[in-house]
Amino acid sequence: MGQKENDVVIRDLDKIYGNLLKEDTVALKGINLSIKKGEFVSIIGPSGCGKSTLLKIIGGLEKLSAGTIEYSDPENRLGFVFQDSVLLPWKNVRENAEFPLVIQKKQTKENEEKLDALLDLAGLKEFSSALPRELSGGMKSRVSIVRALSYDAPLLLMDEPFGALDALTRDHLNIELLKIWSKTNKTIIFVTHSIEEAVFLSDRVIVMATRPGRIREIVPIDLTRPRDEDSRNDSKFGEYCRYLREIIG
């Protein structure tokens, strides 16, 4: 596999939290990972394994202690979807989704049209002028995803974006996310604690172990695409889930 095909390459990454009084806490140890362009990768593992920390480091929100991360995009543009949708309560749906364009001063006609198409794709168009307080959790998640897609970042990082939603809404949004992903050609790194969600969405599932946080195994998911409700009934889907449950323990 050539270097050019990779979107993110992580080499020997460590994350250590220094502590003056006690021993240092090793949050991540020796992470090596390459993520291909356009790939959908999920990170899964027990709580405290550092999966969110790893995502934040990739997103530049936390510093790494050792190792390197290379991005294919020279400007290192990325979108980040947080667990709480972090919408600005005084802005309506469209204004929230448009927020990155405002910050980056990229409100061109072309980008605005793209944004409207994205809102349409996410089923938000008719709620453009609704305020966040009027939206359900699922709708808020959609807005925050559209916001992360609204500017041309090739890499999308998602930190348990559907973690607080009910199972039905989550399943529904998973399908929509795959639709959006297939139309936008983004590379997605998706942190979740749901094995089913990871298997359903991903090309590869990265299983992490705890103390110190490290990669235990990388499991390629060989299910046909496009995936829909029926994919969950596939016998292979069940096998992957069982296998992952076993190794996570």
Next chain:
Amino acid sequence: MSTYQKHRKVILPVLLFPILILLWEFYIKIGNVPNYLLPRPYDLFVSLISLFTKGHAMKHIWTTLKEIFVGTGIGMMIGLVFGYLMAKIRIVEKMIMPFIIIVQTAPKISLAPLFILWMGLGIESKAALVILVVSFPILINEVSAIRSIEEDAYHLMKVLKGNRWQVFWYIELPYSLEMLLSGIKLALTQAITGAVIGEMIGAKAGLGYLLTLGSETYDIKMILNAVILLSFIGLVLYLISERIEKKALYWKAVDQRVIG
């Protein structure tokens, strides 16, 4: 909804008002209350009118209002700026906070004579007192408003590569304004108290000055008129600030509608 139900909040107190006036009149008749202790409602009303026509009521009202507005405006600015700095820079908070608390624990009225000695009988001393009263709650609220902004809002700005100024303008300022607007009612109420206390200790004009003048000359009507005007000002300021708050914080209104 019938007209009555719609305007019940206004109709009921309006109905009670003439009853109160009659009780007042009745009490004076029955109890033989002398005029210098409690005037008849009609006499009081006449004196209120003459205060406006001959007694320069507008001058006094304007003086008090000016002190309230100037003091509240500057007090809010000071509270906002120092609150912001204290929220952002811990060392500033540690340095300033003890002094602020010392000043704040002193009863405001005890500082009024000082301010009047330092700044004279004009608007300055009263405005200073209002500033002192208003700035503290604003400052404390601003510190907690800035500190309660969720970390992910800052993360979002970092991911979007927003600069320091944009973080201030798009995130911190709106949250500060929210706090400011929801605190404006309380601030104005306290501002009236501050201005009147200052005027009662020493002034050349203002409704608090009328209160002191009335009590020194045993003019019960003047005292009552000043109280009535102050209550009226308080009510109007309350209604205005409530309106501003509702308009500006439209996005906070309690609403049960949820989409999706």
